[in-house]
Amino acid sequence: xxxxxxxxxxxxxxxxxxxxxxxxxxxxxxxxxxxxxxxxxxxxxxxxxxxxxxxxxxxxxxxxxxxxxxxxxxxxxxxxxxxxxxxxxxxxxxxxxxxxxxxxxxxxxxxxxxxxxxxxxxxxxxxxxxxxxxxxxxxxxxxxxxxxxxxxxxxxxxxxxxxxxxxxxxxxxxxxxxxxxxxxxxxxxxxxxxxxxxxxxxxxxxxxxxxxxxxxxxxxxxxxxxxxxxxxxxxxxxxxxxxxxxxxxxxxxxxxxxxxxxxxxxxxxxxxxxxxxxxxxxxxxxxxxxxxxxxxxxxxxxxxxxxxxxxxxxxxxxxxxxxxxxxxxxxxxxxxxxxxxxxxxxxxxxxxxxxxxxxxxxxxxxxxxxxxxxxxxxxxxxxxxxxxxxxxxxxxxxxxxxxxxxxxxxxxxxxxxxxxxxxxxxxxxxxxxxxxxxxxxxxxxxxxxxxxxxxxxxxxxxxxxxxxxxxxxxxxxxxxxxxxxxxxxxxxxxxxxxxxxxxxxxxxxxxxxxxxxxxxxxxxxxxxxxxxxxxxxxxxxxxxxxxxxxxxxxxxxxxxxxxxxxxxxxxxxxxxxxxxxxxxxxxxxxxxxxxxxxxxxxxxxxxxxxxxxxxxxxxxxxxxxxxxxxxxxxxxxxxxxxxxxxxxxxxxxxxxxxxxxxxxxxxxxxxxxxxxxxxxxxxxxxxxxxxxxxxxxxxxxxxxxxxxxxxxxxxxxxxxxxxxxx
Numbered sequence: 183x184x185x186x187x188x189x190x191x192x193x194x195x196x197x198x199x200x201x202x203x204x205x206x207x208x209x210x211x212x213x214x215x216x217x218x219x220x221x222x223x224x225x226x227x228x229x230x231x232x233x234x235x236x237x238x239x240x241x242x243x244x245x246x247x248x249x250x251x252x253x254x255x256x257x258x259x260x261x262x263x264x265x266x267x268x269x270x271x272x273x274x275x276x277x278x279x280x281x282x283x284x285x286x287x288x289x290x291x292x293x294x295x296x297x298x299x300x301x302x303x304x305x306x307x308x309x310x311x312x313x314x315x316x317x318x319x320x321x322x323x324x325x326x327x328x329x330x331x332x333x334x335x336x337x338x339x340x341x342x343x344x345x346x347x348x349x350x351x352x353x354x355x356x357x358x359x360x361x362x363x364x365x366x367x368x369x370x371x372x373x374x375x376x377x378x379x380x381x382x383x384x385x386x387x388x389x390x391x392x393x394x395x396x397x398x399x400x401x402x403x404x405x406x407x408x409x410x411x412x413x414x415x416x417x418x419x420x421x422x423x424x425x426x427x428x429x430x431x432x433x434x435x436x437x438x439x440x441x442x443x444x445x446x447x448x449x450x451x452x453x454x455x456x457x458x459x460x461x462x463x464x465x466x467x468x469x470x471x472x473x474x475x476x477x478x479x480x481x482x483x484x485x486x487x488x489x490x491x492x493x494x495x496x497x498x499x500x501x502x503x504x505x506x507x508x509x510x511x512x513x514x515x516x517x518x519x520x521x522x523x524x525x526x527x528x529x530x531x532x533x534x535x536x537x538x539x540x541x542x543x544x545x546x547x548x549x550x551x552x553x554x555x556x557x558x559x560x561x562x563x564x565x566x567x568x569x570x571x572x573x574x575x576x577x578x579x580x581x582x583x584x585x586x587x588x589x590x591x592x593x594x595x596x597x598x599x600x601x602x603x604x605x606x607x608x609x610x611x612x613x614x615x616x617x618x619x620x621x622x623x624x625x626x627x628x629x630x631x632x633x634x635x636x637x638x639x640x641x642x643x644x645x646x647x648x649x650x651x652x653x654x655x656x657x658x659x660x661x662x663x664x665x666x667x668x669x670x671x672x673x674x675x676x677x678x679x680x681x682x683x684x685x686x687x688x689x690x691x692x693x694x695x696x697x698x699x700x701x702x703x704x705x706x707x708x709x710x711x712x713x714x715x716x717x718x719x720x721x722x723x724x725x726x727x728x729x730x731x732x733x734x735x736x737x738x739x740x741x742x743x744x745x746x747x748x749x750x751x752x753x754x755x756x757x758x759x760x761x762x763x764x765x766x767x768x769x770x771x772x773x774x775x776x777x778x779x780x781x782x783x784x785x786x787x788x789x790x791x792x793x794x795x796x797x798x799x800x801x802x803x804x805x806x807x808x809x810x811x812x813x814x815x816x817x818x819x820x821x822x823x824x825x826x827x828x829x830x831x832x833x834x835x836x837x838x839x840x841x842x843x844x845x846x847x848x849x850x851x852x853x854x855x856x857x858x859x860x861x862x863x864x865x866x867x868x869x870x871x872x873x874x875x876x877x878x879x880x881x882x883x884x885x886x887x888x889x890x891x892x893x894x895x896x897x898x899x900x901x902x903x904x905x906x907x908x
Contacts, residue, residue: 236678241666247280292318344489371410442465475497570600573596574596836867865881
């Protein structure tokens with residue numbers, strides 16, 4: 183998920199303006215070495231510059247559901263899924279999605295969303311979760327044509343037929359076909375509208391609704407009339423002729439939109455349920471653009487036409503996130519009352535506003551619309567867990583907007599409802615008001631009353647100094663080694679003490695198992711300060727591989743600009759040098775170094791398809807699925823042959839959860855040419871898609887076939903290790 187959540191600084195002062203060029207002059211000796219003692223104004227200036235470079239931002243307050251015991255919560259959800267009603271399943275999978283989001287598990291998040299979509303008990307839920315899946319996969323638009331050829335993918339990404347999904351019960355009372363006895367009544371009746379008369383079949387019109395039956399066959403004056411004036415009922419002659427045609431054929435074919443709207447209002451006024459339903463379905467089929475949806479949603483909500491409303495909603499949701507930049511669309515979502523929301527989205531209000539809130543926060547976490555959607559979300563919360571999530575998320579938005587009093591109220595409500603993580607935000611607010619000891623005590627109280635977690639000690643370290651701070655950070659790492667802030671803080675502290683070797687060792691501790699951009703950026707700064715430009719270049723190229731548009735030093739400098747400046751201080755490698763470096767780094771499992779070399783090689787005329795593919799494998803190994811998918815897409819675009827392209831398409835399908843389709847692509851590639859990569863893919867896909875335990879022998883055989891094929895040997899080591907595990 184490509185989301186930016188700003189943090190609130192508590193301890194550090196604002197950075198001085200930083201000019202990267204001043205760090206990267208041609209004269210390598212311009213900056214004093216850290217190992218030398220500062221004894222002049224110039225070295226003092228250098229120390230100040232280094233200090234600004236190695237600033238460590240405080241960990242952000244995240245708008246995620248973060249329970250104290252993830253295992254217990256996930257187990258409870260699993261248990262409830264086995265016994266709940268079909269109507270409850272989607273919301274449970276949504277809660278599961280929220281848990282996985284707090285853990286940063288993107289693949290598991292998508293799996294939960296897909297399950298929510300598959301188990302949806304209503305068309306509205308199907309619509310919301312289908313749109314959510316599409317939104318989560320928006321970075322995969324370049325391969326939409328490929329995914330569209332896969333039946334399951336087409337279902338997820340394609341619009342649903344709302345009319346077929348929403349079947350409404352239309353009651354036709356028996357009295358609608360009765361006639362008055364004893365009086366001779368003409369078979370036909372004329373309706374006058376202005377100067378025109380529309381001759382209709384009395385029996386057919388009376389069958390449209392109880393009011394028409396009473397008018398034409400009851401005890402009213404009109405019942406004996408052969409001509410009835412409808413001039414004051416907002417129906418035109420053309421509209422009435424269409425109504426008459428419908429009474430005979432039950433069809434509204436070839437009726438223009440403006441006339442359908444007129445007939446819809448008329449049908450509602452005279453309780454013509456079949457006619458109204460026909461208008462509803464016909465209008466729904468005509469909604470194709472946002473403009474259509476904005477215009478027709480007003481009629482849908484006013485005239486209570488759920489199929490039209492759902493069709494308009496589908497257009498809005500399939501246009502996310504762009505449609506939330508349209509004030510008219512936002513107003514529809516925010517101004518709808520309870521009855522109108524029921525018309526628009528049935529009982530799926532919480533799911534809908536969860537999606538809208540997330541998209542709005544991703545667009546701008548400080549925005550009014552993000553706050554307003556979250557206020558609605560709190561209103562629609564039906565369970566304790568839903569309420570905790572909504573309260574905490576709205577608290578985060580108020581916190582980022584510096585509306586601290588309201589944020590405090592929301593975080594306290596979330597904490598009282600059982601969301602312990604909200605205490606971190608309360609402590610930040612208390613500290614911002616000068617209550618440092620209160621913030622420390624607040625976290626200490628939580629640590630002493632529940633099972634302590636890493637983030638609790640990390641947060642408490644912000645409100646103490648010296649040994650206490652260091653002890654909390656060590657405890658945070660012990661309880662949760664994946665937290666980046668403790669490593670960064672310790673490394674930066676060591677660097678400030680001019681202990682460069684230990685500082686690098688500290689930041690390398692986490693980079694060995696977690697490729698975090700902020701940690702790479704900090705190490706890049708260390709290397710700059712040490713004038714190790716080759717190592718700095720390696721890190722900035724790895725950063726650009728992960729995030730091509732990444733900006734460093736609190737967003738002030740593009741990483742690509744820094745790379746250009748650093749390259750002036752390193753020797754250029756030839757193509758042969760690059761290959762030698764890649765073999766060396768790959769064989770020593772230096773994944774960051776391998777990423778950097780591949781990044782550099784891609785600037786040349788080398789076989790880009792193969793390089794992008796290798797890049798994707800490294801990124802998957804480093805648990806960077808989004809960047810890996812981007813590399814796979816680029817590999818597909820730069821494939822040099824049909825069989826190579828099929829392999830990359832197979833991996834794309836495999837990595838998006840479609841193992842059987844990935845297996846099919848592998849087999850198609852093998853038919854064209856037997857290759858190491860194709861057999862490797864087939865083995866992977868078969869192992870994941872087959873439920874037969876005996877398929878392991880087939881997988882081993884496929885791996886042996888892969889080893890018999892020509893290869894550059896970079897991947898055969900991986901393959902042989904896989905074979906040993908089978």
